[in-house]
Amino acid sequence: MTGRQTGSGPRGAGRVALIGGGFVADLYMRSLARHPDITVLAVHDHDPARLGTFAAHWGLRGVARLDDLLAQLAPGDVVVNLTNPRAHYAINRACLEAGHHVYSEKPLAMELAQARALHDLAAARGLMLVSAPCSVLGEAAQLLLGAVRRGVAGVPRLVYAELDDGFIPAAPYGKWQSESGAPWPHADEFAVGCTLEHAGYYLAWLIAMFGRVERVVAASAEVLPDKPGATGTPDFSVAALFFESGPVARLTCSIAAPHDHRLRVIGDKGVLQVREAWNNAAPVRFHRRFVLRRRLIEDPFGRRLRARAPSHPKVGRWGAAAMNFALGPAEMLAALAQGRACRLTNDMALHLTEVTLAIQNAGRDSGAQVIESTCDPMEAAAWA
Numbered sequence: 001m002t003g004r005q006t007g008s009g010p011r012g013a014g015r016v017a018l019i020g021g022g023f024v025a026d027l028y029m030r031s032l033a034r035h036p037d038i039t040v041l042a043v044h045d046h047d048p049a050r051l052g053t054f055a056a057h058w059g060l061r062g063v064a065r066l067d068d069l070l071a072q073l074a075p076g077d078v079v080v081n082l083t084n085p086r087a088h089y090a091i092n093r094a095c096l097e098a099g100h101h102v103y104s105e106k107p108l109a110m111e112l113a114q115a116r117a118l119h120d121l122a123a124a125r126g127l128m129l130v131s132a133p134c135s136v137l138g139e140a141a142q143l144l145l146g147a148v149r150r151g152v153a154g155v156p157r158l159v160y161a162e163l164d165d166g167f168i169p170a171a172p173y174g175k176w177q178s179e180s181g182a183p184w185p186h187a188d189e190f191a192v193g194c195t196l197e198h199a200g201y202y203l204a205w206l207i208a209m210f211g212r213v214e215r216v217v218a219a220s221a222e223v224l225p226d227k228p229g230a231t232g233t234p235d236f237s238v239a240a241l242f243f244e245s246g247p248v249a250r251l252t253c254s255i256a257a258p259h260d261h262r263l264r265v266i267g268d269k270g271v272l273q274v275r276e277a278w279n280n281a282a283p284v285r286f287h288r289r290f291v292l293r294r295r296l297i298e299d300p301f302g303r304r305l306r307a308r309a310p311s312h313p314k315v316g317r318w319g320a321a322a323m324n325f326a327l328g329p330a331e332m333l334a335a336l337a338q339g340r341a342c343r344l345t346n347d348m349a350l351h352l353t354e355v356t357l358a359i360q361n362a363g364r365d366s367g368a369q370v371i372e373s374t375c376d377p378m379e380a381a382a383w384a
């Protein structure tokens with residue numbers, strides 16, 4: 001086990017059970033190892049071979065049937081749903097119906113009506129239904145949130161958030177494996193699409209900072225229709241998010257544009273910037289804006305913001321992520337133990353899902369203004 005523990009963080013004593021023992025489940029186990037107060041009771045996967053390999057690798061009890069696993073849990077336990085997105089709705093529903101709190105990998109469901117039904121079911125049963133990602137509880141996101149609350153950059157006016165992952169079809173993704181040997185599920189990732197898979201990483205931060213998104217103007221397209229296993233799912237999206245509280249954000253997702261995971265909060269006094277979405281310890285910097293003679297300058301180096309106390313246990317990098325995936329389940333268990341509301345709310349889970357689906361499903365026509373004038377492309381100059 002690699003990684004570094006740099007702080008106490010929220011104590012989440014309690015018990016979790018995992019459903020799905022694939023690629024991300026290994027990242028959860030590495031993260032849960034940083035929370036010794038949390039016991040992993042058992043794991044279920046509908047693929048017996050994967051269940052056996054995963055359970056043996058981590059020394060866990062594997063349970064072949066979902067019903068058997070759910071029957072073994074007690075009130076106050078949390079089920080962590082790490083199955084593929086198309087299975088989320090049915091699994092989340094089964095867990096809630098069995099009376100258990102759920103932490104679901106994103107999205108809660110593939111359709112808004114399903115997500116709403118789950119949200120209603122959780123409310124009727126008095127259960128928590130929380131959605132990943134939980135990096136919003138991580139150090140970088142919380143430093144940014146604290147800086148926004150303190151007005152470090154002045155009034156936030158505009159946010160640019162990029163989740164461009166690089167030209168993934170050309171990457172050697174066939175060689176990407178998790179610790180227990182699960183292959184990176186590229187076919188599923190391409191079929192579900194980078195917006196449903198990744199928009200939440202910054203959307204959760206934006207919603208934490210600014211609250212409700214009241215309007216989304218978005219477009220999405222498949223710009224790499226020749227990639228292996230292409231299904232017509234958008235592999236690019238761009239959205240303008242209009243927050244009820246005032247700021248406007250531009251959020252971009254793609255698996256085509258060069259890797260860029262910057263988030264910039266542009267305020268009256270300067271720019272708050274993070275350059276990595278998937279690293280809890282990513283530096284957060286404030287670039288002050290000032291005038292020098294006749295030039296407008298934003299401090300190119302920036303002042304790094306630091307936590308005033310230890311934040312939470314950190315996890316070493318595996319592949320693209322240096323994130324503690326257990327922060328969400330730990331927060332749920334801490335809230336249960338302390339009899340307080342969970343900072344990751346059921347409403348946040350539904351809102352995140354609704355906004356993400358609006359972007360994913362925007363296509364090329366939602367709100368598009370059809371242009372009637374025409375213009376031919378230009379020939380290059382003879383010397384070019």
Ligand SMILES: NC(=O)c1ccc[n+]([C@@H]2O[C@H](COP(=O)([O-])OP(=O)(O)OC[C@H]3O[C@@H](n4cnc5c(N)ncnc54)[C@H](O)[C@@H]3O)[C@@H](O)[C@H]2O)c1
Pocket residue numbers: 019020021022023024025044045046047050082083084085087091105106107182183184185188197
């Ligand atoms: N791959 C990543 O890097 C990554 C990172 C963060 C989050 N996630 C999210 O984690 C989730 C899982 O992704 P993954 O990469 O681990 O996929 P995966 O295909 O590697 O693993 C999913 C596992 O769930 C099991 N499963 C599927 N349907 C099931 C069902 N109905 N009942 C029981 N088991 C079932 C599969 O057999 C598989 O072992 C997705 O929501 C994904 O968005 C993935």
